Amino acid sequence: MEIGSIVLLGFLLVALTAIIFNYIFKMIEMAYVMRYRKPMYNHVYLYLKRLNKSQKLILEKQFTFYNKLPEKSKRYFEHRVFCFIEDKEFIGRAGVEINDEIKVLISATAIMLTFGFRDFYIGLISKIVVYPSKFYSKTNEAYHKGEFNPKLETLVVSWEDFKEGYKTNQDNLNLGIHELTHAIHINSIKERDVSSTIFSDTFKELSDLLVNDEALRTRLMTSGYFRKYAFTNQFEFLAVVIENFIETPLEFKRQFPEVYVKVKQMLNFRIANY
Structure with missing residues (x-):
């Protein structure tokens, strides 16, 4: 067999092995996500870059x-x-x-x-x-x-207005969080990476929960905890909910624990005080 053919065969074997490994990993991770509702890992970097x-x-x-x-x-x-x-x-x-x-x-x-x-x-x-x-x-x-x-x-x-959003950390009004949530929400609909999938699937679960639980829906709308703009449409609802989640997590968890759990799952937020 010529050297060129051997090299080509070796390359094809490596490529096939990589494809098989990638497929197996995706299947394993899918099973993991279905069970634990989070990615297998988030932070793996060859080199950590630094700000000046x-x-x-x-x-x-x-x-x-x-x-x-x-x-x-x-x-x-x-x-x-x-x-x-x-x-x-x-x-x-x-x-x-x-x-x-x-x-x-x-x-x-x-x-x-x-x-x-x-x-x-x-x-x-x-x-x-x-x-x-x-x-x-x-x-x-x-x-x-x-x-x-x-x-x-x-x-x-x-x-x-962006800066104004950070002057008070507990008024549940933050322009940056609000607009970036819109971007993340729409991006999650378009993309199919594991985090986007968890985000969009969990939001559907949250939406279904609110549709099927009239008492919870009524409490959300009449509590005064979420501003009225939240009930304009599903996009504004999510943006406002995440503003509240970030700025007043303990109050959110106290008043609406079932909604809080869904938002935490969407963001995979496993950080102190959340």
């Missing part, structure tokens, strides 16, 4: 969630923020100059929400546009504080 000193200082001084993490998780979080910044195009409008604060805080919000995911990039976002304050949107010819346009793969936010 000024970027890391922004995380430490302005992002409470980061400071609650154990040291090992902080390194993973920092790595993911670095990768998210590198993956997205940040664009300033109406005089906004894109700086490290904008990049780090928006990216950190995305990473916080996807910290329980294996794929944290939110592939439907390629551009992040930042205005100084409310902006005019051609989508519905009105002024917005934020919006996500899946067709243009663009997240748009008012920086003034």
